[in-house]
Amino acid sequence: TQLLEQSPQFLSIQEGENLTVYCNSSSVFSSLQWYRQEPGEGPVLLVTVVTGGEVKKLKRLTFQFGDARKDSSLHITAAQPGDTGLYLCAGARGGNQFYFGTGTSLTVIP
Amino acid sequence: DTGVSQNPRHKITKRGQNVTFRCDPISEHNRLYWYRQTLGQGPEFLTYFQNEAQLEKSRLLSDRFSAERPKGSFSTLEIQRTEQGDSAMYLCASINGPGPLGYEQYFGPGTRLTVT
Numbered sequence: 359t360q361l362l363e364q365s366p367q368f369l370s371i372q373e374g375e376n377l378t379v380y381c382n383s384s385s386v387f388s389s390l391q392w393y394r395q396e397p398g399e400g401p402v403l404l405v406t407v408v409t410g411g412e413v414k415k416l417k418r419l420t421f422q423f424g425d426a427r428k429d430s431s432l433h434i435t436a437a438q439p440g441d442t443g444l445y446l447c448a449g450a451r452g453g454n455q456f457y458f459g460t461g462t463s464l465t466v467i468p
Numbered sequence: 469d470t471g472v473s474q475n476p477r478h479k480i481t482k483r484g485q486n487v488t489f490r491c492d493p494i495s496e497h498n499r500l501y502w503y504r505q506t507l508g509q510g511p512e513f514l515t516y517f518q519n520e521a522q523l524e525k526s527r528l529l530s531d532r533f534s535a536e537r538p539k540g541s542f543s544t545l546e547i548q549r550t551e552q553g554d555s556a557m558y559l560c561a562s563i564n565g566p567g568p569l570g571y572e573q574y575f576g577p578g579t580r581l582t583v584t
Contacts, residue, residue: 393575444508460510
């Protein structure tokens with residue numbers, strides 16, 4: 359049983375569409391991170407959010423940490439084929455251990 | 469700074485054989501983590517080191533698994549008497565946190581293990 363559940367598990371969209379990925383838990387985290395992973399490679403850190411209610415924007419990506427620090431979302435505007443990959447959220451509890459979500463596999467069709 | 473490196477990148481072994489993987493973290497990072505990841509799933513925590521001390525181990529780390537970080541630099545993960553269920557990607561990550569954004573993990577490319 360994983361501490362963080364992501365939805366949807368799979369997502370296939372056309373280039374230019376918008377999408378949101380959700381990361382939910384019943385546990386509180388001191389910080390939450392989002393990663394993108396390509397096949398055969400390790401995850402690459404996209405962002406870390408640490409404050410409840412925090413919103414961070416990186417170009418076309420918007421990340422939000424829930425007020426209670428139990429959930430997060432990733433919104434991508436005008437998706438591009440280069441956004442294709444496995445998106446992972448990971449929650450930290452005190453910085454000793456990180457709990458990864460179940461992952462969302464995104465495919466953006468040109 | 470060349471990032472986190474892992475060797476080998478791929479390993480195919482027969483059931484019952486022993487295998488050893490190596491991870492070289494970013495040089496100034498004091499924490500090193502091992503994870504296991506199966507296809508399409510998120511990484512699962514196995515163990516972590518603070519310098520040379522192994523501070524936490526997951527229940528996933530059966531007695532066939534052992535990890536070391538002898539000098540607080542590189543680390544090895546050994547699996548004895550491999551089973552087909554051990555087939556997975558083994559990932560290593562290092563941390564020099566907390567930084568201004570909290571604890572940030574930097575992952576290596578992973579070692580893909582296939583047990584036949």
